[in-house]
Amino acid sequence: MAIYMNVYLLLFLPLTLLVYGVAPREKRWLVLLCASWFMYATLSRWLLLLLIATEAWTWGMGLWLDRLRQQCEAQVGELKQSGISGAELRTARTECRQRFRTRRLRVLLLGILVLLGILFYVQYYNFAAQNLNSLLSRLSLKLPVVKVLFPMGISFYTLEAVGYLADIYWERLEADRHFGRLALFLSFFPQIMEGPIARYQDTADQLFSGEPLRMDSLNEGFLRILVGLFKKMVISDRLSYLVNPMFAEYQKYHGSLVVLMAVAYTVQLYCEFSGSIDIVIGSGRLFGIELPENFRQPFSAQSPAEFWRRWHMSLGTWFKNYVFYPVTTSSFVKNLNKTLRKKYKKHGKYISMAATSAAALLPVWLATGIWHGAGWQYVFYGLYYFVILLAGVLLESFKAWRNQRLHIPENAVWLRVLRTLKTWVIVFIGELFFNAKSLLAGFHMFFSIFEDFHISDIWLHLPPKITRGEIMVIIAGSILVWIAGFMKENGKDIRKGVLEAGFPVRWAAYYVLIFTILLFGAYGAGYQAVDLIYAGF
Amino acid sequence: MDRLLEILREIDDTVDYEKETALIDDHILDSFGIITLIAEIEDAFDIEVEAAEMTPENFNSAQAMWRMIQRLQES
Amino acid sequence: MRGSENMGIDGNKKHTLTGREKARIAGFLALLLVLIAIASALMRPALWFDRKLIQNRNARAAQMRGQAEDTIDIMNLGDSLSLSSYSPVELWKERGYTSFNIGMDGLRMIEAVYAVEEACSRQKPVCLMMEALPLLRYERKTEMQETVSMPLYHTFDFLRFHSIWKKAVEEPGIMIYHRGYIVNGKSRPYEGPADYMTDRPMDDHYKTAVPAFNRFLFRRIHAFCRKNGITLVLYSAVSPENYNLPRKEVLEAFAREENVPYIDLNDYADEMGIDWSAHTSDGGDHLNVYGAALNTLFLTERVQETTGLTFTDHRGDDRFRDWEEEVPAYEQLVEDMRGKNFADVRKELEKQKEAEEKGQ
Numbered sequence: 027m028a029i030y031m032n033v034y035l036l037l038f039l040p041l042t043l044l045v046y047g048v049a050p051r052e053k054r055w056l057v058l059l060c061a062s063w064f065m066y067a068t069l070s071r072w073l074l075l076l077l078i079a080t081e082a083w084t085w086g087m088g089l090w091l092d093r094l095r096q097q098c099e100a101q102v103g104e105l106k107q108s109g110i111s112g113a114e115l116r117t118a119r120t121e122c123r124q125r126f127r128t129r130r131l132r133v134l135l136l137g138i139l140v141l142l143g144i145l146f147y148v149q150y151y152n153f154a155a156q157n158l159n160s161l162l163s164r165l166s167l168k169l170p171v172v173k174v175l176f177p178m179g180i181s182f183y184t185l186e187a188v189g190y191l192a193d194i195y196w197e198r199l200e201a202d203r204h205f206g207r208l209a210l211f212l213s214f215f216p217q218i219m220e221g222p223i224a225r226y227q228d229t230a231d232q233l234f235s236g237e238p239l240r241m242d243s244l245n246e247g248f249l250r251i252l253v254g255l256f257k258k259m260v261i262s263d264r265l266s267y268l269v270n271p272m273f274a275e276y277q278k279y280h281g282s283l284v285v286l287m288a289v290a291y292t293v294q295l296y297c298e299f300s301g302s303i304d305i306v307i308g309s310g311r312l313f314g315i316e317l318p319e320n321f322r323q324p325f326s327a328q329s330p331a332e333f334w335r336r337w338h339m340s341l342g343t344w345f346k347n348y349v350f351y352p353v354t355t356s357s358f359v360k361n362l363n364k365t366l367r368k369k370y371k372k373h374g375k376y377i378s379m380a381a382t383s384a385a386a387l388l389p390v391w392l393a394t395g396i397w398h399g400a401g402w403q404y405v406f407y408g409l410y411y412f413v414i415l416l417a418g419v420l421l422e423s424f425k426a427w428r429n430q431r432l433h434i435p436e437n438a439v440w441l442r443v444l445r446t447l448k449t450w451v452i453v454f455i456g457e458l459f460f461n462a463k464s465l466l467a468g469f470h471m472f473f474s475i476f477e478d479f480h481i482s483d484i485w486l487h488l489p490p491k492i493t494r495g496e497i498m499v500i501i502a503g504s505i506l507v508w509i510a511g512f513m514k515e516n517g518k519d520i521r522k523g524v525l526e527a528g529f530p531v532r533w534a535a536y537y538v539l540i541f542t543i544l545l546f547g548a549y550g551a552g553y554q555a556v557d558l559i560y561a562g563f
Numbered sequence: 564m565d566r567l568l569e570i571l572r573e574i575d576d577t578v579d580y581e582k583e584t585a586l587i588d589d590h591i592l593d594s595f596g597i598i599t600l601i602a603e604i605e606d607a608f609d610i611e612v613e614a615a616e617m618t619p620e621n622f623n624s625a626q627a628m629w630r631m632i633q634r635l636q637e638s
Numbered sequence: 639m640r641g642s643e644n645m646g647i648d649g650n651k652k653h654t655l656t657g658r659e660k661a662r663i664a665g666f667l668a669l670l671l672v673l674i675a676i677a678s679a680l681m682r683p684a685l686w687f688d689r690k691l692i693q694n695r696n697a698r699a700a701q702m703r704g705q706a707e708d709t710i711d712i713m714n715l716g717d718s719l720s721l722s723s724y725s726p727v728e729l730w731k732e733r734g735y736t737s738f739n740i741g742m743d744g745l746r747m748i749e750a751v752y753a754v755e756e757a758c759s760r761q762k763p764v765c766l767m768m769e770a771l772p773l774l775r776y777e778r779k780t781e782m783q784e785t786v787s788m789p790l791y792h793t794f795d796f797l798r799f800h801s802i803w804k805k806a807v808e809e810p811g812i813m814i815y816h817r818g819y820i821v822n823g824k825s826r827p828y829e830g831p832a833d834y835m836t837d838r839p840m841d842d843h844y845k846t847a848v849p850a851f852n853r854f855l856f857r858r859i860h861a862f863c864r865k866n867g868i869t870l871v872l873y874s875a876v877s878p879e880n881y882n883l884p885r886k887e888v889l890e891a892f893a894r895e896e897n898v899p900y901i902d903l904n905d906y907a908d909e910m911g912i913d914w915s916a917h918t919s920d921g922g923d924h925l926n927v928y929g930a931a932l933n934t935l936f937l938t939e940r941v942q943e944t945t946g947l948t949f950t951d952h953r954g955d956d957r958f959r960d961w962e963e964e965v966p967a968y969e970q971l972v973e974d975m976r977g978k979n980f981a982d983v984r985k986e987l988e989k990q991k992e993a994e995e996k997g998q
Binding site for chain 3: 028031032033036037047068238239240241244490493494495496498529533536537540541544545546547550551552553
């Protein structure tokens with residue numbers, strides 16, 4: 027059962043809500059955990075055991091890390107009482123801490139390696155095997171290609187578990203002694219398929235506390251779910267009838283049609299992903315839980331870097347905290363920084379900034395790319411943004427200089443519009459490669475944009491399912507979503523307005539939304555249930 | 564503290580560091596600003612900033628950074 | 639008072655739901671159901687079908703609603719295999735029996751249950767012939783989804799026929815349904831082995847066992863038929879693409895266990911005169927109109943032989959004038975569709991339109 031399915035929305039969610047409301051407060055976390063595991067079992071059957079095993083592993087490793095910290099503190103405390111003093115005590119203390127740090131680091135690495143090992147095995151083993159086989163073919167070595175069962179949501183809960191262990195290692199967090207609380211944090215049912223990737227600090231206590239149902243959070247959650255359903259059922263599911271056949275037969279299209287494919291897929295992905303996240307966050311809200319946001323009007327971004335601070339934010343935050351910062355504070359990058367500064371006196375700052383940026387960005391974007399899937403197109407996708415973001419960093423000072431010389435005001439409207447459009451183009455091209463069947467297909471599509479470009483082609487040659495009516499709804503729906511985002515960006519949150527209005531207005535808004543979804547949703551005869559794009563990652 | 568403010572102003576001189584308390588949360592200091600910042604304060608105060616310290620709470624204001632620096636100098 | 643009126647986000651309300659708030663939620667849901675019921679009452683599927691505004695999987699159900707009460711004696715249920723191989727007008731022409739294709743493309747068992755119950759709400763058929771392939775079609779996720787959807791679709795026409803708005807901005811469809819049958823004159827020969835009921839492997843779209851859920855739904859249909867005095871017959875349509883020996887054996891055993899007669903037409907392909915070079919539209923998957931003409935008569939006769947049923951020849955009966963009137967149109971259509979199907983017709987129309995636009 028997936029979160030957009032009627033089984034979830036009409037049966038599972040209301041039923042869980044009911045049981046949750048009736049259950050005594052101290053048992054409510056158990057209701058949520060059972061519901062989460064049950065839902066997981068409907069998605070991945072016996073792989074639920076793998077999820078529970080992962081949770082147990084994370085729980086145990088966390089406790090181990092914590093125990094080592096306590097032992098370290100105890101030993102340091104003993105040193106204090108042992109009577110040695112001054113510099114001697116200080117060295118002894120440092121030495122003791124150092125010893126434990128190495129041990130804790132080993133435990134952390136073990137914990138993380140097992141978690142990532144499982145992820146890599148199910149997600150990347152076959153990809154690696156196939157690529158290695160073509161390399162090794164001369165040596166007549168062959169790795170077997172195996173059929174791996176894919177545990178739903180593994181890319182999401184693995185990152186959460188790794189973050190949890192790292193935070194304990196960094197002493198930002200005490201390990202959770204209660205297995206149930208940690209398990210619930212890692213498997214909360216709305217999040218399990220598509221995130222958002224939460225930090226333990228953000229959600230674990232809320233999930234566990236069993237807050238009573240409240241009218242205001244029910245309202246917020248309900249409206250949020252409706253908004254998500256609108257984006258998914260009216261726009262994204264409908265667009266899949268344009269996007270899927272065109273990408274499947276990409277060789278047939280060129281020029282303006284490929285541009286259409288890139289734009290249409292980007293809109294589809296946004297509506298699908300952010301719509302699902304709306305359903306996820308709304309579901310959490312019904313129970314009074316505040317999950318982290320994943321999108322903040324990404325299409326208002328002024329630069330690709332800003333786009334990524336507004337798009338799939340929980341993934342960006344994760345990579346920043348657990349890849350980018352550790353890399354930038356690693357001795358390798360620090361030494362690089364210092365050496366370069368000393369070596370190049372005049373431009374030292376600029377050069378060292380460029381070098382450290384590159385050194386820190388490369389792993390982040392390589393990992394972001396392959397996190398999405400096993401395929402060279404995803405590697406390319408990551409490197410594409412690596413190059414663009416690095417260029418952005420390097421050109422920063424040039425741009426400031428240019429704007430000053432040409433007296434271009436930083437916030438001129440035309441400049442903002444231009445920057446937004448430039449960002450859009452970069453995003454569209456990125457998504458074209460992202461959704462390509464292979465890297466080769468991506469390049470084929472990209473270069474065929476420049477063959478035979480005729481705007482009028484767009485209206486001919488569309489897949490047969492995409493009729494005039496469908497196109498009208500897609501365009502109208504997308505404009506509505508864009509306007510709502512634009513208004514929110516400018517401080518007018520429509521959703522908040524509806525929630526603050528009196529109940530007749532609010533009810534009217536609900537009914538209008540529900541009927542719009544029921545009437546224009548791409549469901550029932552003529553449409554099929556469309557799978558989630560992001561659930562496969 | 565003055566040395567810290569000097570370093571900060573060198574990175575971006577349009578910010579009022581004595582008042583600002585959401586340098587990270589509001590993306591005033593971006594990730595790359597932080598890289599430069601860390602290199603500078605490590606040099607200036609002879610400390611080592613580790614990954615564990617990389618939290619918004621430690622970098623949201625000049626005051627917070629100063630507290631972190633002092634803490635690291637002590638240990 | 640103002641405070642309890644306002645249920646917006648005001649943060650300081652930590653209390654759990656009051657009785658008043660619960661009543662309000664119930665009221666909201668009740669009004670929602672009323673509104674959907676009203677919208678459903680406004681739907682006119684039979685009329686829209688006649689205007690060619692419904693041309694999707696719902697089309698046959700909508701056409702069924704337009705049939706005069708208690709006029710259909712034989713119901714043919716199944717997926718595209720049954721729909722393409724059985725032509726009710728052909729049967730009327732030759733025998734004067736009335737029949738109807740109540741299936742759907744890719745029919746699922748849960749849809750079958752509702753299709754039968756709905757079709758029989760205004761008809762009293764003598765016989766229900768069910769093509770067996772849907773028994774082997776099962777995909778957990780979809781079945782789950784459809785099991786929740788079906789009662790809603792069948793309670794609220796608004797949900798079922800909601801996409802009708804599209805036709806307000808688009809042109810009507812071009813497909814013509816003759817009592818649930820669509821004429822297909824295309825021919826692409828089947829070139830596989832002549833004796834295809836062997837152990838040869840098949841793709842895994844279908845199970846080689848009847849899943850428990852499908853058996854449960856079949857029993858629902860069976861019970862419904864018993865209650866309403868309808869004779870249920872299970873059959874397999876001729877299709878080298880979809881049947882082999884293991885599947886046949888599974889279905890045979892199933893029919894025995896469920897105590898229903900089972901006719902495997904694949905055993906009689908030669909006897910009914912199927913010519914694999916001319917009578918299939920897509921290389922042995924579906925029959926075309928020429929194959930269907932043979933199959934319709936043959937299947938009906940086999941059913942009569944197997945069950946001992948007799949059907950009434952309604953020719954000459956005034957109540958069935960519309961059937962008589964349909965025959966020339968049907969024959970003309972079969973003539974017009976020689977060598978093509980409706981997808982080809984659509985392409986021809988599009989080319990014509992494009993040429994016109996360029997000419998202007």
